[in-house]
Amino acid sequence: MFGLLNKKKNNNGADCPNGECIGDEVKIAVRQVNVTLGGRKVLDNVDLDIKTGKTLVIMGLSGMGKSTMIRSILRLQEPESGMIFFEGQDILKLREHDLDEVRSRIGMVFQKAALFDSMTISENVGFGLKEQKKLKGPELEKRVLEMLDIVDLAGKENSLPSELSGGMQKRASLARVLCYRPEVILYDEPTTGLDPIICNVINKLIMDMKQRFGVTSVVVTHDLDSAKMIADEIAMLHMGKIIEKGTPEEFFNSSNPIVKQFVKGSSEGPIKV
Ligand SMILES: Nc1ncnc2c1ncn2[C@@H]1O[C@H](COP(=O)(O)OP(=O)(O)OP(=O)(O)O)[C@@H](O)[C@H]1O
Numbered sequence: 001m002f003g004l005l006n007k008k009k010n011n012n013g014a015d016c017p018n019g020e021c022i023g024d025e026v027k028i029a030v031r032q033v034n035v036t037l038g039g040r041k042v043l044d045n046v047d048l049d050i051k052t053g054k055t056l057v058i059m060g061l062s063g064m065g066k067s068t069m070i071r072s073i074l075r076l077q078e079p080e081s082g083m084i085f086f087e088g089q090d091i092l093k094l095r096e097h098d099l100d101e102v103r104s105r106i107g108m109v110f111q112k113a114a115l116f117d118s119m120t121i122s123e124n125v126g127f128g129l130k131e132q133k134k135l136k137g138p139e140l141e142k143r144v145l146e147m148l149d150i151v152d153l154a155g156k157e158n159s160l161p162s163e164l165s166g167g168m169q170k171r172a173s174l175a176r177v178l179c180y181r182p183e184v185i186l187y188d189e190p191t192t193g194l195d196p197i198i199c200n201v202i203n204k205l206i207m208d209m210k211q212r213f214g215v216t217s218v219v220v221t222h223d224l225d226s227a228k229m230i231a232d233e234i235a236m237l238h239m240g241k242i243i244e245k246g247t248p249e250e251f252f253n254s255s256n257p258i259v260k261q262f263v264k265g266s267s268e269g270p271i272k273v
């Protein structure tokens, strides 16, 4: 099977689950994950490999479970069954302390900005660095100002989130995660609602994090141009299943009628609107 090596032990030395082994090239392996929400099977026995140092884009119609998928990786959503291996260890079996350790290595940029209302933008952006990396004083301030400059928010350090536009808040929440450089970053629609120029800045940042720091990324987006630009692989989630996965070229030339309709944005086809 794709991404799996035939060896006796996982990359962390543990026994292989279900007789299959996960090689070093896979950072996170999702196996047979099931999530039911509001009486509907949102994730139906989903398998997905997220490769080390690569960018995986997840696409799909609204309500198909993309946010649920990435929330499950952090256990912000608890799957009712399945396994999610982070470097070979099943996150779903971890107890609080070990889970916190894994969570500190995975950053998430939420679909909504999720900033702390009572903190200034610089306090918000420095939050992860202070908590996760124990940075303080001038060193913390320097990193925060550098990052605000990169996301084009220089001069806004003393503003409160409520004083910023939605797009600005989103960039601040992105800066907060990029600032502490986690090994894995999960982005939930990082460019939705942003103008095309800022959109491009964000896409370049995502690519830059991969090239400079070897970050493994999962990006949920509806934006086909962004996906083409940043993805090593694109997966499509539909009716609880991954119905297609491949390089951007493979994805955009897929023969699957649902994928074809999706990339064309057509109202004609198997997806009824
Ligand atoms: N807490 C909840 N309780 C009940 N149903 C929920 C809950 N959270 C999500 N859902 C439902 O689960 C489904 C998947 O939601 P999810 O937010 O993962 O979709 P999505 O693919 O991210 O959609 P979008 O593109 O609109 O962000 C939706 O039908 C949603 O209504």
Ligand SMILES: [Mg+2]
Binding pocket: 066, 067, 068, 111, 188
């Ligand atoms: Mg979503």
